[in-house]
Amino acid sequence: MNKPKTSFAPPRGMRDFYPADMRQRNLVFDAWRGAALAYGFEPYDACVVESLDLLQRKSGEEVAEQIYHFEDKSGRRLALRPEMTPTLARMIAARQGALKFPLKWFTLAQCFRYERMTRGRKREHYQWNLDIVGEAALSAELEILAAAVAALKAMGLTDKIYNIHVNNRALLAELLAKSGISENHHAAVFLALDKRGKTGDDEIKALLEKEGLPAQAITETFNLLAVESLEQAAELAGPESPAIAALKELFELAEIYGISANLRFDISVIRGLAYYTGIVFEAFDAKRQFRAIFGGGRYDNLLTAVGGAPTPAVGLGFGDVVIMEIINEYQSATEADKRNGVIVGYMFPEQRCSAMRLADSLRSQRCNVDLMLTALKPKQFFTRAGNSSAAEAVFIGPDDVERGFAYRKDLATRHQREIALSGRT
């Protein structure tokens, strides 16, 4: 009899969450939900399986290679969603007449992507999506950025640990146009600018030459790369630039929100994706050791892409993988193992009923109770209690039942106080 050996590991790029992992994950999820609700976003959810057609419409046919897709038994071409944005666009377009704009929606979405993994990237992850749809004012960008900062704060990450790099796609378009680079070359230039810091200037130059840009335009582009400050960008763009005005307003408003310490103007933030139209942003850890923490921006063509009416929108995507790595890197474990609840044990079978009654009484007071399933020796019980996530331990022996009270021990401080056994108050 030989059983087929099955691997205990989850499929490539997929993740299991053991209770210890869930504690960490919940820390992140709670921060996300809390911040979203605090900033007035409403929760929504949607199906994980989408029609392949919808997902392809946005980014082109080749994206199918990076999507988990399949046919159902009726031959429908379906896929696991790689991101939430197309689904959001579909849902909003479906009820565009009924919904009251602007809307502020959020979700915690599990997304899948079939591709090679590196650190901070899996084939499956959870992403906090925050979107404001139907508002052209910069207030929308601010609310989203402030909510993201609030979430990071709730995770215990201080201002010093991360920076939010902000740019405006409209600014880049203005500057490139001034350099005489026509719009059909913009995508390639964006790509080259996006590589700054990763690749050498020679390689970037080679990319631009390959795109067929004249030498002078390449020089101009490198002048853009050298832009370090908003003032410098303003000089290049001229006093009438609406893109500069938008950035200036953004930084002014950020002051009022108290998040300006984290914001940096950074002309290299492009966000690869074609659909961004205005302000774009990306957050990184201060040491630039990890991938982007979150990213997003304004994409005013969202709904037209799925056949809806033109609608301005701002969105943010914030994945769980990178932030968990950063929390582990920058933060001691203390925040993650907050103790909670009471663990209740007893010495002999004779005390089982007392222990059960106590557990019942505590539970009725909305206290989480882990009741031991069998009698344990004191040492066994307290070892177990200390290793558990419980905040307090109550151990019941014959003497306690006799006396009518036991001791409720704080497992962190080891202080004890009395707790009544018989009463049900």
Add this chain to the structure above:
RNA sequence: GCGAUAGUAGCUCAGUGGUAGAGCCCCAGAUUGUGGUUCUGGUUGUCGCGGGUUCAAACCCCGUCUAUCGCCCCA
């Protein structure tokens, strides 16, 4: 999809052809009423998986899986 490196106890790792090891953890006892100290004893094991070479493989060879890093791509 390509390239490099790695995989041995719960964890960190040593072992480079000849009886699978150390530290920490865990378990039991000292201690039939109290978990961070001490002492004594004990288990740590599909050596990632499958095949090959060999008298003999954790070690060499081939394949494969997984992880990490780089390329690519993005969230």
